[in-house]
Amino acid sequence: MYIVGIGPGHVSHMTPAAQQALQEAQAVFGYTTYIDLVRPLVEDKKIVSTGMRQEVDRVRRALQAARQGSVCALVCSGDPGIYALAGLVFEMCRENSIPIGDSKDSLKLEVIPGVPALGAGSALLGSPLMTDFACISLSDLLTPWEAIEKRIQAAAWGDFVIVFYNPRSKKRNWQLETARKLILEHRSPGTPVGLVTSATRQEESVSLCTLDSLDCNHVGMQTTVFIGNSRTFIYGSRMITPRGYHEKYQLEMREA
Amino acid sequence: MYIVGIGPGHVSHMTPAAQQALQEAQAVFGYTTYIDLVRPLVEDKKIVSTGMRQEVDRVRRALQAARQGSVCALVCSGDPGIYALAGLVFEMCRENSIPIGDSKDSLKLEVIPGVPALGAGSALLGSPLMTDFACISLSDLLTPWEAIEKRIQAAAWGDFVIVFYNPRSKKRNWQLETARKLILEHRSPGTPVGLVTSATRQEESVSLCTLDSLDCNHVGMQTTVFIGNSRTFIYGSRMITPRGYHEKYQLEMREA
Numbered sequence: 001m002y003i004v005g006i007g008p009g010h011v012s013h014m015t016p017a018a019q020q021a022l023q024e025a026q027a028v029f030g031y032t033t034y035i036d037l038v039r040p041l042v043e044d045k046k047i048v049s050t051g052m053r054q055e056v057d058r059v060r061r062a063l064q065a066a067r068q069g070s071v072c073a074l075v076c077s078g079d080p081g082i083y084a085l086a087g088l089v090f091e092m093c094r095e096n097s098i099p100i101g102d103s104k105d106s107l108k109l110e111v112i113p114g115v116p117a118l119g120a121g122s123a124l125l126g127s128p129l130m131t132d133f134a135c136i137s138l139s140d141l142l143t144p145w146e147a148i149e150k151r152i153q154a155a156a157w158g159d160f161v162i163v164f165y166n167p168r169s170k171k172r173n174w175q176l177e178t179a180r181k182l183i184l185e186h187r188s189p190g191t192p193v194g195l196v197t198s199a200t201r202q203e204e205s206v207s208l209c210t211l212d213s214l215d216c217n218h219v220g221m222q223t224t225v226f227i228g229n230s231r232t233f234i235y236g237s238r239m240i241t242p243r244g245y246h247e248k249y250q251l252e253m254r255e256a
Numbered sequence: 257m258y259i260v261g262i263g264p265g266h267v268s269h270m271t272p273a274a275q276q277a278l279q280e281a282q283a284v285f286g287y288t289t290y291i292d293l294v295r296p297l298v299e300d301k302k303i304v305s306t307g308m309r310q311e312v313d314r315v316r317r318a319l320q321a322a323r324q325g326s327v328c329a330l331v332c333s334g335d336p337g338i339y340a341l342a343g344l345v346f347e348m349c350r351e352n353s354i355p356i357g358d359s360k361d362s363l364k365l366e367v368i369p370g371v372p373a374l375g376a377g378s379a380l381l382g383s384p385l386m387t388d389f390a391c392i393s394l395s396d397l398l399t400p401w402e403a404i405e406k407r408i409q410a411a412a413w414g415d416f417v418i419v420f421y422n423p424r425s426k427k428r429n430w431q432l433e434t435a436r437k438l439i440l441e442h443r444s445p446g447t448p449v450g451l452v453t454s455a456t457r458q459e460e461s462v463s464l465c466t467l468d469s470l471d472c473n474h475v476g477m478q479t480t481v482f483i484g485n486s487r488t489f490i491y492g493s494r495m496i497t498p499r500g501y502h503e504k505y506q507l508e509m510r511e512a
Contacts, residue, residue: 005375005379010273011272012273013271013272013369014272015263015268015270016267016269016270017268056505060509063509064509079371079375080383081378081379081383082378082385083387086379086382086386087387087499088499090494090496091496091499091507092507093492094489094496095502095507096508100491100492100494101492101493111378111380111382114371115271115335115370115371115375119261119337119338119369119371122338122369123337123369124367126367127336127337127342127346128337129338130338130342131393131399132391132392133390134416135389136388137388142499142500142504143387148388150413151414151415151416153414154410154411154413154414155390155410155414155416157406157410158390158406158407158410158411159406159407160390160410233350235349235356236349238365240343240346241343242347243343243344245344245347245348248397248398250312251312251351251352253316253319253352
């Protein structure tokens with residue numbers, strides 16, 4: 001069974017290993033939107049596409065098929081190990097005492113990494129992640145808000161660049177604004193903020209603002225939010241966190 | 257000018273967009289080891305490969321060539337925006353007032369994301385990054401150790417999974433052990449630790465230990481270190497951080 005990261009969306013950012021795994025698979029499982037992104041590659045396969053929030057059912061069905069001997073591919077956007085389905089597959093294997101590994105009676109599981117949303121978004125913005133960063137999901141469906149809030153405070157105090165996944169949905173409409181206020185206790189109002197929605201897909205959009213001017217109402221489910229650290233700057237409409245070369249080296253274009 | 261992430265090393269994990277950028281380039285710049293990884297793709301190009309620690313010189317030469325009208329590709333391993341060269345390119349453009357953008361007199365810069373070491377390593381280990389994580393470089397060449405230490409403390413306190421880049425070199429031989437002790441103030445000795453060296457390359461190696469038993473002497477420059485959070489577990493020799501499905505859903509294999 002392959003757990004396949006298809007990357008941010010456009011096929012030009014999907015690795016050959018991911019394409020190969022989809023080709024080898026007899027059955028392909030995934031959220032409808034992600035299946036649509038790879039539709040041309042899987043048209044001749046058995047496809048099990050399900051809606052949002054049905055991930056437990058989706059993984060269960062894929063595991064059942066794989067246990068019956070079918071080569072299965074579970075499709076994830078971005079990287080399967082970053083807020084996607086790899087963890088749920090392993091959790092479910094443990095809960096059901098399904099042996100995993102290379103031996104004859106074990107389930108062979110392979111995770112195929114993909115370009116994560118944080119990398120695709122960073123590339124479009126410039127280079128916001130050039131130094132230490134923290135990645136936090138603002139979804140409190142599976143994690144208590146208290147734990148999320150503690151992490152936001154830790155990341156803000158530690159001057160990490162912060163990447164928010166799942167920043168906002170119709171029902172989860174206050175978390176990003178709360179996070180913004182928490183960060184403002186540690187960081188200047190002018191801190192650059194980058195918003196990337198649906199990187200590399202048709203509906204891609206990229207915008208910059210500041211921590212002070214961030215209007216959370218314009219952020220949706222498909223947006224990844226990048227909050228700069230104390231040294232992040234804007235140059236030529238790019239968001240850049242310096243790594244520190246400037247302090248150590250002559251950066252003039254003539255030979256130093 | 258393209259700043260190209262070639263991924264962890266093996267060509268099967270390099271995106272079509274990265275391959276396309278290397279094909280379009282007239283001149284290719286990079287650290288010798290990374291150039292060697294893509295040698296078959298760039299054999300007919302002008303190649304400027306330089307040794308370690310010469311990154312300022314490498315970027316300066318690439319920028320000079322690009323300003324003179326050459327289509328250049330600057331090769332980075334993993335993702336160019338994560339401890340690689342994207343930031344230095346932008347820093348140097350600002351220092352030298354080189355206009356960047358799409359207009360006629362500007363330098364056109366495109367960052368091509370790649371599968372980062374944290375993603376390639378995570379896939380080999382299992383799913384250690386399924387919930388919030390912090391990524392920290394232990395190199396104090398460009399960042400003061402005090403700032404790094406503060407971030408380690410913040411990440412340990414916030415119960416982030418922690419990914420260490422640049423954990424150790426011949427000269428930087430005490431930082432990882434210091435980090436380990438700082439984390440032990442917040443986290444149990446039995447916390448799973450995953451070590452991934454040269455993911456997807458010929459010399460790839462993957463191993464697991466605990467925070468208590470981590471022998472820093474066996475960690476080198478090419479190793480990425482994954483420290484679990486308070487809930488990370490080992491199952492079937494995989495390192496897994498649960499996202500929390502177990503608390504919310506029935507994970508039995510029969511229909512719930």
